[in-house]
Amino acid sequence: MLEKASHDSLFRPLEKGRLKKEEIRRPGVSQAKESFRRVLKNKLAVTGAIILLLILFFAIFGPRMVPYSYSDQSLASGNLSPDGKHWFGTDDLGRDMWARTWYGARISLTIGVAAALIDLVVGLLVGGISGYMAGRGKLGDRIDNGLMRIVEILYSIPYLLVVILLLVVMKPGLWTIVIALSITGWVSMARVVRGQILQIKQQEFVAAAQKLGTPHGAIILKHLFPNMLGIIIVNLTFTIPNAIFAEAFLSFIGLGVQAPIASWGTMANDALGVILSGQWWRLFFPGFMISLTMFAFNVFGDGLQDALDPHQAKD
Amino acid sequence: MAQLLEVDQLKVSFRSHGGEVQAVRGVSFNIGHGEVLAVVGESGCGKSVTAQAIMKLLPKRGCRIKQGSIHFDGKDLLKLSGKEMKQIKGSQISMVFQDPMTSLNPTMKIGIQIAEGIIKHKGLNKTQAKARALELLKLAGIPNPESRYNQYPHELSGGMRQRVLIAIALACDPKLLIADEPTTALDVTIQAQILDLMKDLQHKFGTSIMLITHDLGVVAEMAQNVIVMYAGIVVESGTVADILERPKHPYTMGLLNSLPNYEEGEKERLIPIEGSPPDLYDPPKGCPFAARCEFAMEICVGELPEPFAVNDGHHSRCWLNDPRAPKVTEFAAAGRDES
């Protein structure tokens, strides 16, 4: 009973509005920021990103760190193993392997990024038109069907065949490879984009936008594109290394960039004849760089995919 | 009488960015042999997480049972090995989910899916298992069981799939059936069929049922006892009549009030519970319902009471039941003065 007196005030009714009913207690974050945070938390993805940044750094500054250019020949200092002067050794013509490896990185990355960007632009355009027109009356369906038939036909042509045909009419070189890779490469991006658009189009927020009178352009820019950006970025992290590898492969079989230009593929090709005589560095450095780049892109892409996965985003 | 299932002070948390979401915050309840207990609450109140904890179906990543025990038939489920738990899940506790499509294997004939469990847990041979499976399909009210036996899940309607799921759940004569919103995805006329079936089977086999639902109509139809959950705690528990006719927690009252009256003649305005449930990322220190409660008092902000016994078996976790609290009618009077 004594306690009652001291506690009674606690049983006073609360005045109205003292506690907020619609309060949001979590700090506000956009999905983009949230995804970025998740990528940073993924150790493998961060490792991949750091490796990629390092490769990029050396591709830009690596060749300038030594007093030799990638094409300087010096027969006197041929076939040297790595030492304090030539960090990665030299080849049979006495060219510095360090300079050539990082110069090769420039070529490989340029081809990879250029091919991927062309894929992206063409793929977005074709896949976007196809997906957006699908289900829009007879004409729309016809456009969609036509574009998809073209995509299927291109998909069925092996790119090696295209490259060989192209080399007949064009000089072998960097841009020939880029064009050859892009001619068939964009189709997979187009398919991904079309699939994404078909899926997002079904969502009620697109119907709502139509109902509100939002013009087509704005629907594409505000609703469709931002919601497939993640998938597109992930796709890019897989198309770039594919293009890099394709270039290495083409150069390795002699269809790639021509001497004196160096790429990892041509360097590996050059090393073939001497690997048995113990000059391990000739194959090791270009081979290692190809593998490292593939690895870095793949783990980075996987990490991105996890971070952007809508199922995980719900928790 | 010993209880079939005893859940004591269960606490479950999920790791989320920037902190922990405390999904279940000290839940205790019992289910007796042959009892149907309804667990009522809104999405996010922790009712499904509780069921998943009992079935050990909680996601492995980022989810932790922080405290508590779950005794089933005298055994603490939380201390069992994976193998022992598998044994119990196959033969003594079964679960029926809201979405029958995701819990059936789409590439397997439904008959085989039923027979598989029977072979595994009952040790019957193939022909015996098939006979039993056909019997179960018939029990679950599926017409032409012989032809249905060879069909795939996508060939069945939602109601039929739910019947198949119930047949699978009953395959091994479980002592406890956990049904997580079993009729929510179904149309009303199909819901009526499924509830009818579940009641029927419950009478026949005396299976205990833990029925998770948000539909108070389904509760009235099926359950003997009810627990009402809100923001990860049990706010009220009692018999179905206690809860539906004499609720003693403002949340339960609010739920009942917010339903439209089927009998009404004149149209009355609905009485909703204003606001939204709290974010369990940072649950309030006191009563989680205080911010939405029309009877909130000073004490509710600072302290959550232990359950008050209203009468035998009827408990309410609300300060209003404290003898020092004003009467409910006094609040109404105070409210009128203000406005």
Add this chain to the structure above:
Amino acid sequence: MTEMLLEVENLKKYFNVGKHSLKAVDNVSFSVRRGETLGLVGESGSGKSTLGRTIVGLNEATGGKMVFEGRDVSTLSKKEKRKYNRIVQMIFQDPHASLNPRMKVGDIIAEGMDAHKLASGKERMHRIFSLLERVGLQGDHAKRYPHEFSGGQRQRIGIARALAVEPKFIVADEPISALDVSIQAQVINLMEDLQREMGLTFLFIAHDLGMVKHISDRIGVMYLGSFMELADSGDLFSEPLHPYTQALLSAIPAPTVSREKQERIILKGDPPSPISPPSGCRFRTRCPHAMEVCAAAVPEWKEIRPQHWTACHLY
């Protein structure tokens, strides 16, 4: 007599499914009075949502006529059509899918205003704030993203978005079926208040009969693409004529223990596929009163009592 806002005559909406045609809405006629709420109930596959989407123009009708404010919608000029699309709005079912996760709540609400150039700059901001407050949220919520809100809050954002373009007629497609019980009443009350203040007319589509009865002046019952019954909501509940309506009403479990429970009519089986509906009356395969005539002839849509329509051979 009250003025008719919308008259629907023999409306049809068929979809092509492979070689078959799915008659989602088949020969539906009814009218909506200005200022009323017409409830539309039916189970999945009844065509109620398709009907709603056809009325607002998200689907193109296969046949039939819609007359809005005395004008045949199909004869409207481009400008008038745009106006029709503005003043006839929609509230969607899924509060998660109907808001673009990449847009801020303020921009979501303003989408229609932007499309119809109703407001810009300060005025736009001001309207967003007052709409948010009108639906019970706070002005500063405009800067947050949809995923930070609860289901009920999101549904209110969807309502604010529809209100932003000053509609007269709103089709609400199961606006509360994805919400928790305590939240449903909030949304229903909000809709009722808005109707009173702004003179709105609602077509309220739902499968929850209790809520439909509460909010509707009249109720239509659909089964497999056709109307079974249409009456004042009181009459429909007290004296349902059609056997399907009777079964539907008796199937609702009431949240009470003491009341004398009425005998429940449990329908046998599942609704047939709308691709091949039964001959004659569509409900006959599940109807407890089915007669021979039900298979032979489609029952006529008749006014059995004043303002009480049904299509059944029993009458």
